[in-house]
Amino acid sequence: MIVLAATPIGNLGDASTRLVEALTNTEVIAAEDTRTAIHLMRALGIENRPRLIALHEHNEREKAAEIVELARTVDVLVLTDAGMPAISDPGFPLVEAAAAAGVTVTALPGPSAVLMALAVAGLPTDRFTFEGFLPRKQGDRLKGLGLLADERRTMVFFESPHRLGESLADVVTAMGADRRVVVCRELTKLHEEVRRGSAAELAAWAAEGVRGEICIVIEGAPEREVELADGVVLVLAAVAAGDRLKDAASEVADATGLSKRDLYQGALAAR
Numbered sequence: 001m002i003v004l005a006a007t008p009i010g011n012l013g014d015a016s017t018r019l020v021e022a023l024t025n026t027e028v029i030a031a032e033d034t035r036t037a038i039h040l041m042r043a044l045g046i047e048n049r050p051r052l053i054a055l056h057e058h059n060e061r062e063k064a065a066e067i068v069e070l071a072r073t074v075d076v077l078v079l080t081d082a083g084m085p086a087i088s089d090p091g092f093p094l095v096e097a098a099a100a101a102g103v104t105v106t107a108l109p110g111p112s113a114v115l116m117a118l119a120v121a122g123l124p125t126d127r128f129t130f131e132g133f134l135p136r137k138q139g140d141r142l143k144g145l146g147l148l149a150d151e152r153r154t155m156v157f158f159e160s161p162h163r164l165g166e167s168l169a170d171v172v173t174a175m176g177a178d179r180r181v182v183v184c185r186e187l188t189k190l191h192e193e194v195r196r197g198s199a200a201e202l203a204a205w206a207a208e209g210v211r212g213e214i215c216i217v218i219e220g221a222p223e224r225e226v227e228l229a230d231g232v233v234l235v236l237a238a239v240a241a242g243d244r245l246k247d248a249a250s251e252v253a254d255a256t257g258l259s260k261r262d263l264y265q266g267a268l269a270a271r
Contacts (some may be wrong), residue, residue, distance in 0.1 A: 001004055001071055001075055001076075001103065001104035001105065001197060002067070002068070002071045002075075002078060002094065002098050002103060002106075003022060003026075003075055003076065003077050003078065003103070003104045003105075003106055003107065003108060004078050004084065004085040004086060004091060004095070004105065004106070004107040004108070004109060005019055005020070005023075005077055005078060005079055005083055005085070005107070005110075006083060006084040006085075006109055006110030006111050006112065007019065007040060007079055007080065007110070007111065008040075008082065008110075008111050008118075008188070009082040009083050009111045009112070009113050009187060009188055009213075010082070010186065010187060010188035010189035010192075011099045011171050011188040011189065012043055013042075013196075014107065014110065014111045014188060015044055016067075016109075017227070018043055018265060019110060020046065020109055020204055020227055021084065022077055022108060023040070023044065023046050023048060023077070024046050024048050025048065025244070026032050026048065026050050026076075026077040027050050027051060027074050027075070028053065028070060028074055028075070028076045028077065028080045028137050029051070029052050029053070029076075029077045029078075029079060030050045030053045030054075030055040030063070030076055030077070030078065030079070030094070031049050031052060031054065031078075031079045032054075032055060032056050032078040032080040032081050032085075032089060032090050033054075033056070034052040034053075034054055037052060037079050038052070038080045039238045042227070042263045043070050043248075044133065050077075050233060051170070052227070052230065053066075053067065053068070053076075053139055055067065055078065055090050055091075055094065057090055060090045060091070060093045060128070061093045063094075064093045064094045064096075064097040065099075067094055068097050068098050068101050068103050068156060068172070068211050069099065069106075071098065071103050072103060073158050074115050074127070076186070078091055078099065079243070080095065081109070082113075083111055083112055083113055083114075084109075084111075084112055087112065087114065087130075088114075088130075088158060091125055094108075099105070104129070105110060112185055113129050113158075113213070113215055114129060114156050114184075114215070116215075117156055117182070117187065117215035117217050118154065119185040119186065120184065121154075121182035121194070121217040122182065123154045123155065123180060123182060123218075123219050123220075124154050124220065125218075126252070127153040127154050127220075128154040128155070128156060129151065129153045129154075129155050129156070130155075130156045130157075131144075131148070131155055131156065131157050132157070132158060133156050133158045133159065133160075134158075134159050134163070134167050134216075137165065138170065138206040141166075141167060141168050141170050142173060142174055142183060145170055145171060145174035145175060146174075148172045148174075149175050149221060149223075150221045151220055151221055151236055152221055152223070153210070153219060153220045154181075154218070154219060154220050155217070155218040156215060156216070156218075157214060157215070157216040157217075157218070157219065157236075158214065158216075159214045159215075160214070161209075161210045161212055161213075161214050162187075162209070163205060163213050164183070164206045164210050164214055164216075165207040165208075165209070165210070167205050167216070168181065168183075168199060168202050168203035168216075169203045169207075170197045171203070171216075171218065172200050172203050173201045175199060175218070176199065177198060177199055177200035177220075178198050178199070178200070179194070179198065179199045179218060179219055180197075180198060180199075180218075180219035181196075181197065181198065181199045181202050181216065182194060182195065182196045182216070182217040182218075182220050183195045183202055183206070183210075183211065183214065183215070183216055184214070184215040184216075184217065185211075185212045185213070185214055185215075187213065187215065187264050189206055189212070189213075193212075196255040201264055208271075214257070216230070226256040226257075228257060228258060228262055228263070228266060229266075230254050231239055231252050231253075231258045231262075231263050231266070232263060232266040232267050232270055233251050234248075234252045234255075234256075235248045235249050235263050235264075235266075235267040236248075236270060236271070238251065238252065245264065245267055245268070246260070246264065248267070249263040249264040249267060
């Protein structure tokens with residue numbers, strides 16, 4: 001089978017017992033950087049010398065078929081430099097190929113910068129979306145943030161420290177100066193920092209430069225008050241799709257907080 005193994009994102013003490021056991025006994029490791037894998041094993045006092053296969057963003061689609069076939073006869077441990085493989089790191093094409101070929105995929109859970117940032121941010125965690133790295137070019141970044149401006153869920157991003165100030169300034173432009181933002185820096189490491197504030201406040205703070213591994217957590221958009229006329233449009237659209245008028249008015253009322261009676265009467269008048 002293929003075993004995706006989460007590795008420490010900073011603090012070596014976060015290496016799980018299962019990870020140490022797997023590194024000790026595995027015969028094959030597919031690693032984002034084989035040197036990093038060797039360093040991790042040495043740091044954990046592991047003397048095993050498995051076969052190492054480089055699996056990174058530039059070759060993972062080419063290597064996927066080879067590794068999947070290998071995994072039919074031996075367990076292949078998949079490592080990235082930090083965190084869980086396939087989550088904004090190499091691994092997804094391999095998992096996709098394994099699933100298509102009927103090869104078992106499992107995981108050794110563990111450290112995750114995404115979930116840690118979300119947990120410590122102090123923003124709603126009941127619904128969230130992970131958006132990966134923000135685009136490098138400002139035009140693309142503004143476009144992407146603009147498309148997310150009405151996203152109701154809490155959003156988590158990765159960002160390079162030298163682009164953080166520019167990216168937060170773009171958050172101000174696309175989502176507003178008052179949108180709540182949390183910057184999580186160097187999670188689990190010696191200089192861990194969680195900085196909370198408005199988009200404008202954190203953009204000013206980051207303008208002078210920030211170091212370290214960065215996660216940005218952004219508050220979801222506030223619920224917008226829906227006008228009755230807009231609600232009536234939604235009701236009529238639902239009716240056109242086959243719903244009964246009474247049912248459509250009830251569903252739109254539940255979703256928007258508008259009066260069911262007003263929606264019903266407004267839709268009747270519009271028809």
